[in-house]
Amino acid sequence: MLQPKREYTDLMHSERVLLGPGPSGVDPRVLRVMAAPLLGHLDPEFLRLMDETGELLRYVFQTENDLTLPMSGTGSAGMDTVLSNLLEPGDQVIVGVCGYFGQRMVDIARRCGAEVAVIEGEWGRIIEPEQVEDALEAMPHAKLVGLVHAETSTGVLQPLKEIAALAHSHDALLVADCVTSLGGAPLKLDEWGVDAAYSGTQKCLSCPPGLSPISFNERARAVLNSRKTKVPSWYLDLTMIERYWGKERFYHHTAPISMVYALREALRIVAEEGLEARWERHDLNARAFCAGLEGLGLKTMAQPQHLLPSLITVWIPSGVEDGAVRQFLLQEYDIEIGGGLGPVKGQIWRVGLMGTNSNRKNVTLALVALSSALREQGFQASVAEGLAAADAVYAS
Amino acid sequence: MLQPKREYTDLMHSERVLLGPGPSGVDPRVLRVMAAPLLGHLDPEFLRLMDETGELLRYVFQTENDLTLPMSGTGSAGMDTVLSNLLEPGDQVIVGVCGYFGQRMVDIARRCGAEVAVIEGEWGRIIEPEQVEDALEAMPHAKLVGLVHAETSTGVLQPLKEIAALAHSHDALLVADCVTSLGGAPLKLDEWGVDAAYSGTQKCLSCPPGLSPISFNERARAVLNSRKTKVPSWYLDLTMIERYWGKERFYHHTAPISMVYALREALRIVAEEGLEARWERHDLNARAFCAGLEGLGLKTMAQPQHLLPSLITVWIPSGVEDGAVRQFLLQEYDIEIGGGLGPVKGQIWRVGLMGTNSNRKNVTLALVALSSALREQGFQASVAEGLAAADAVYAS
Numbered sequence: 001m002l003q004p005k006r007e008y009t010d011l012m013h014s015e016r017v018l019l020g021p022g023p024s025g026v027d028p029r030v031l032r033v034m035a036a037p038l039l040g041h042l043d044p045e046f047l048r049l050m051d052e053t054g055e056l057l058r059y060v061f062q063t064e065n066d067l068t069l070p071m072s073g074t075g076s077a078g079m080d081t082v083l084s085n086l087l088e089p090g091d092q093v094i095v096g097v098c099g100y101f102g103q104r105m106v107d108i109a110r111r112c113g114a115e116v117a118v119i120e121g122e123w124g125r126i127i128e129p130e131q132v133e134d135a136l137e138a139m140p141h142a143k144l145v146g147l148v149h150a151e152t153s154t155g156v157l158q159p160l161k162e163i164a165a166l167a168h169s170h171d172a173l174l175v176a177d178c179v180t181s182l183g184g185a186p187l188k189l190d191e192w193g194v195d196a197a198y199s200g201t202q203k204c205l206s207c208p209p210g211l212s213p214i215s216f217n218e219r220a221r222a223v224l225n226s227r228k229t230k231v232p233s234w235y236l237d238l239t240m241i242e243r244y245w246g247k248e249r250f251y252h253h254t255a256p257i258s259m260v261y262a263l264r265e266a267l268r269i270v271a272e273e274g275l276e277a278r279w280e281r282h283d284l285n286a287r288a289f290c291a292g293l294e295g296l297g298l299k300t301m302a303q304p305q306h307l308l309p310s311l312i313t314v315w316i317p318s319g320v321e322d323g324a325v326r327q328f329l330l331q332e333y334d335i336e337i338g339g340g341l342g343p344v345k346g347q348i349w350r351v352g353l354m355g356t357n358s359n360r361k362n363v364t365l366a367l368v369a370l371s372s373a374l375r376e377q378g379f380q381a382s383v384a385e386g387l388a389a390a391d392a393v394y395a396s
Numbered sequence: 397m398l399q400p401k402r403e404y405t406d407l408m409h410s411e412r413v414l415l416g417p418g419p420s421g422v423d424p425r426v427l428r429v430m431a432a433p434l435l436g437h438l439d440p441e442f443l444r445l446m447d448e449t450g451e452l453l454r455y456v457f458q459t460e461n462d463l464t465l466p467m468s469g470t471g472s473a474g475m476d477t478v479l480s481n482l483l484e485p486g487d488q489v490i491v492g493v494c495g496y497f498g499q500r501m502v503d504i505a506r507r508c509g510a511e512v513a514v515i516e517g518e519w520g521r522i523i524e525p526e527q528v529e530d531a532l533e534a535m536p537h538a539k540l541v542g543l544v545h546a547e548t549s550t551g552v553l554q555p556l557k558e559i560a561a562l563a564h565s566h567d568a569l570l571v572a573d574c575v576t577s578l579g580g581a582p583l584k585l586d587e588w589g590v591d592a593a594y595s596g597t598q599k600c601l602s603c604p605p606g607l608s609p610i611s612f613n614e615r616a617r618a619v620l621n622s623r624k625t626k627v628p629s630w631y632l633d634l635t636m637i638e639r640y641w642g643k644e645r646f647y648h649h650t651a652p653i654s655m656v657y658a659l660r661e662a663l664r665i666v667a668e669e670g671l672e673a674r675w676e677r678h679d680l681n682a683r684a685f686c687a688g689l690e691g692l693g694l695k696t697m698a699q700p701q702h703l704l705p706s707l708i709t710v711w712i713p714s715g716v717e718d719g720a721v722r723q724f725l726l727q728e729y730d731i732e733i734g735g736g737l738g739p740v741k742g743q744i745w746r747v748g749l750m751g752t753n754s755n756r757k758n759v760t761l762a763l764v765a766l767s768s769a770l771r772e773q774g775f776q777a778s779v780a781e782g783l784a785a786a787d788a789v790y791a792s
Contacts, residue, residue, distance in 0.1 A: 002586075004455045004667040008448055011429045011657055013441045022650055023434050033407045034654055035431035038419050038604060040732045045409045052404055059400045072606070073469050073631060076649040080631040108630045190398075202650055208434060210468070210606055210652035233629040234504045235469060235476040251737070253472040254418055254598055256606035256655075258430055261407055271400040336436045341647070 016330075017357075019366055020338035021152050021311055022075075022180070023202035023209050024354035026262075027269055030207050033261040041255045049264055050245060050255075056267035060182055060205075060275065061197065061215045063189035069245040070211035070263055071236065072256050075179040075200025078212030080108055081236040082175055082198045086144060086220060088229050089113030094135045094172070095146040096127035100153035100341040101177055105146045112232070117142070123344060124154045124301045124313070129162045136170040143223070144173040144195075150181035152203075153341045155302040155313035155350065157185055164193035173220055179203060182213065183270050184282045184310035184354055189215055196220040201259070204282070204310050206355030207266035210259040214238075266355075282309040285358045288393035289351065292367040295389030296374070296381040301348050310354045313340075315347065317379050322346045325373045333369040363390055412726075413753075415762055416734035417548050417707060418471075418576070419598035419605050420750035422658075423665055426603050429657040437651045445660055446641060446651070452663035456578055456601075456671060457593065457611045459585040465641040466607035466659055467632065468652050471575040471596025474608030476504055477632040478571055478594045482540060482616060484625050485509030490531045490568070491542040492523035496549035496737040497573055501542045508628070513538070519740060520550045520697045520709070525558045532566040539619070540569040540591075546577035548599075549737045551698040551709035551746065553581055560589035569616055575599060578609065579666050580678045580706035580750055585611055592616040597655070600678070600706050602751030603662035606655040610634075662751075678705040681754045684789035685747065688763040691785030692770070692777040697744050706750045709736075711743065713775050718742045721769045729765040759786055 018025045039046040057068050071081050083105065087093065091114045095105045098121030109116045117139045121127045132145060145167045149158050160176055167174040173195040181187050184204025189197055196216045202209035216224065216238070224238060231237040235253065243250035270278060286309035290300050293314050301313035316322055322339055326349070329335040338350035351366060353359075367390060371381035414421045435442040453464050467477050479501065483489065487510045491501045494517025505512045513535045517523045528541060541563045545554050556572055563570040569591040577583050580600025585593055592612045598605035612620065612634070620634060627633040631649065639646035666674060682705035686696050689710050697709035712718055718735055722745070725731040734746035747762060749755075763786060767777035 001672065002455060002458050002460070005451045008452065008660070008664045008667065011432060011445075011661060013432070013435055013445075015433055016435060016439065018434060018436060020436055023436065023653055026434055031431045031433065035427045036407060036409070037411055037427065038414060038422055039409055039412060040414055040416050040419065041605075043412065043726070043732060049407075049409075055401045056404065059398060062398050064398070073473070074649050074652060077469070077631045080629055084629065104630070111626050111628055111630055200650070208652065208654040209437075209650045210655055230507050232507055233476055233480065233632065234500070234507055235473045236629065236631070253470050254596070254605045256470060256604065257419055258604040259606055259652075259655075264404070265407060268404045271404070276397065330439070336439060 014334055017335045017362065017365065019351050019353065019357065019362060020336045021350045021352050022354065024206055024352055025357045026208055027206045027266065027356045029269060030262050030265045033265045034208065034258050036261055038257045041257060042249065042251065046257065047249060049260060053260055053264045053267065054245065056264065056271060057213050060267060060270055061189045062187060062191065063215050065189065065215045065217050067221055067242055068215040069241070070213045072253065073212055074209045075212050077236065078198025078200065078214050079105060079177060081214055081238065082196050083108045084112050084233055084236060085224050085231050085238045086173065086175065086196060087112035087114045088227060091143045092139050092141050093144055093146065094119060094139055094142045096121055096132065098125055098127055098154065098156065099123055099148060099151035101148045101151055105177065109146065124156060125303050126156055126158050126306045129166060132163050133166055136166060136172065140170065142170065142172045144175050146175045148177040149187065150178060150185060150308050150310065152180045152311055155308045155311045156306050157181065157308040160194055161192040168193060173223065180308065180310050183278060185308060186279050201263055201266065204354045205266045205270065207262050210256060211263050282353065282358045285353050285360065285363050286312060288390040289353060289363045289366065291393045292363065292386045292390035295386035296367065296371050296383065310352060310358065312351045312353065313348050314351065316349060320374060320377045320379050325377060328373040328376055329369055335366065335369050360394060410730055413731045413758065413761065415747050415749065415753065415758060416732045417746045417748050418750065420602055420748055421753045422604055423602045423662065423752045425665060426658050426661045429661045430604065430654050432657055434653045437653060438645065438647065442653065443645060445656060449656055449660045449663065450641065452660065452667060453609050456663060456666055457585045458583060458587065459611050461585065461611045461613045463617055463638055464611040465637070466609045466656070468649065469608055470605045471608050473632065474594025474596065474610050475500060475573060477610055477634065478592050479504045480508050480629055480632060481627050481634045482569065482571070482592060482619050483508035483510045484623060487539045488535050488537050489540055489542065490515060490535055490538045492517055492528065494519055494521055494523055494550065494552065495544060495547035497544045497547060501573065505542065520552060521699050522552055522554045522702045525562060528559050529562050532562060532568065536566065538566065538568045540571050542571045544573040545583065546574060546581060546704050546706065548576045548707055551704045551707045552702050553577065553704040556590055557588040564589060569619065576704065576706050579674060581704060582675050597659055597662065600750045601662045601666065603658050606652055607659050678749065678754045681749050681756065681759050682708060684786040685749060685759045685762065687789045688759065688782040688786035691782035692763065692767050706748060706754065708747045708749065709744050710747065712745060716770060716773045716775050721773060724769040724772055725765055731762065731765050756790060
């Protein structure tokens with residue numbers, strides 16, 4: 001018999017302020033329900049909790065889509081689910097790429113055997129409707145247009161409504177990645193005409209990672225139901241999963257019970273605050289933080305008129321070492337912020353102000369801690385100007 | 397704006413004794429760590445917890461396989477992962493089917509584009525080595541043999557060692573479904589020569605559902621690394637996921653932090669008890685429960701010499717209504733047991749004695765509650781004989 005390699009201690013770890021690109025800090029109410037004893041996945045009491053979770057998800061997605069449920073995986077499982085359930089080999093697809101997660105959409109669409117037309121955008125900017133229109137004209141049989149609503153690699157919020165109309169006029173679906181916008185930035189699936197969307201629990205919902213809410217409208221559902229081939233992944237096959245989340249309650253896989261408890265509680269908190277109040281709070285704190293950064297002498301990356309309020313990107317000043325600053329913040333302040341991905345690795349930081357974490361205390365703390373880290377690196381950030389600029393936003 | 401449909405109450409639910417096919421009851425220590433605040437998925441402190449979880453997983457799988465990690469999905473995600481990472485279109489595969497989960501393997505292998513030879517077994521019995529040998533001779537280029545080690549639909553424990561040797565002598569891999577055996581029944585990947593295996597957290601590990609531990613030895617890894625095509629599901633692509641769980645720490649998806657805390661704690665508890673002691677405990681309680689069932693006047697379903705100690709199947713006596721009994725147990729005793737799947741739906745019950753739930757208290761309680769439910773249905777179960785038979789096993 002092989003023996004355990006060593007003794008393992010009780011779980012002990014630092015208490016971090018999670019201001020990176022996610023996971024974000026989890027609301028204490030949500031943490032408490034994570035510790036609740038389990039129900040079986042077919043227990044009538046659990047089925048009721050599932051129904052309530054579905055109703056609350058429809059509220060935060062602003063939709064009446066029947067097919068709205070959390071997939072049993074983290075946010076990226078949602079991207080994989082939506083694309084692999086809608087696409088079949090040989091389909092034509094248009095994907096807008098102006099960041100890391102757009103690239104991931106392309107990778108997944110190609111694995112589905114689709115022919116992908118990439119709209120190349122600039123990192124830090126949105127995809128313009130004209131670019132989508134050109135792409136739709138060049139690929140008139142495109143089955144769907146995939147766009148990232150909240151590009152977590154660049155901090156840009158992509159407008160969707162006009163593009164949804166364009167896609168529909170060409171008989172294509174609009175699929176949106178809402179991982180970092182759901183619950184933190186305006187998102188109205190039905191009003192805007194978004195046909196299929198996916199998100200994650202670990203961003204603006206202030207819930208641990210582990211589920212990926214998705215929503216399909218009737219147009220998207222019709223595409224799903226008219227597939228000629230089986231969905232390649234059994235685990236992500238919505239034609240079966242909807243039978244468990246729907247009225248039939250047909251067993252597919254054992255649902256992650258505790259995570260459903262947690263998501264339901266997180267969504268209750270959103271409903272208590274009210275979606276619009278929550279969007280405004282995220283917007284206010286993001287504007288204050290951006291003003292503060294400029295006050296410190298830093299430059300933000302994203303197009304100012306398309307700022308993602310839940311995730312702010314900022315250029316690292318020349319001469320300042322990325323890793324050293326992030327390590328300083330973690331060690332001295334227990335603050336996590338994120339580094340850049342792909343072509344902007346080492347060039348930007350990503351600061352998340354998501355869910356419960358989007359508050360004045362964190363804005364102020366992050367500005368002060370960052371100015372301290374920058375001074376260690378020889379960059380004279382003006383903490384007084386930074387704080388004054390942030391305060392001015394709150395006062396206005 | 398759409399508004400929430402109603403007010404949603406605090407999470408409130410009954411405290412169940414989970415004696416179904418899973419999820420099983422979760423150890424209170426595991427529930428406590430579920431409520432711990434989150435670390436980031438690249439936090440050095442979290443990376444250490446991942447390493448420890450990997451070490452502990454190797455212990456419970458009895459393997460030194462480097463590629464041993466928990467997939468971010470429930471048990472069935474593991475089945476999908478193992479098969480879709482090893483198989484490519486056109487591959488030939490042999491699958492033993494003597495229950496529901498063997499059938500699922502066939503479904504998944506076919507989605508991978510494989511040609512599947514099914515060994516048809518009898519529900520409630522094992523697949524015999526001779527059947528596998530015949531299949532290997534009929535399909536000499538089979539890439540792998542897939543077998544369910546612990547068939548949760550029938551309560552049968554499939555011997556693997558002899559079949560692993562047979563598979564290897566035909567240059568095929570042996571893949572085993574260990575969802576309901578890991579931590580509850582003898583399982584020694586390295587000694588037996590199992591090349592790839594998967595499991596779930598919500599059975600004999602007494603941890604909530606949400607992760608699927610998998611393990612690949614070097615033979616299986618060589619197959620993975622020599623793929624000609626990309627793994628169809630991006631989310632389940634081990635060639636990327638092993639770069640996050642391995643030394644590189646390359647970002648793939650945001651790990652379900654709380655579930656990793658929980659799995660580590662659950663595995664610590666297994667290590668503290670010791671695997672062999674744990675296997676013996678499961679075996680003792682299963683034997684006592686089976687003796688008790690016979691004492692009540694019931695007949696168990698599985699081949700007695702291949703009884704799965706974590707899940708016992710029992711025939712429903714004629715004239716007794718399946719649903720009424722299960723509802724009685726739930727309402728009067730807060731006990732969940734499982735019904736039959738597929739061809740034995742309505743004909744058997746499935747009683748799980750898994751992890752912390754495998755104890756004398758539950759054996760006794762289940763026998764008493766079941767005899768009470770049966771009397772309600774007009775079946776005169778002899779509770780005294782049932783309890784005496786169980787006690788005799790404990791006394792021997």
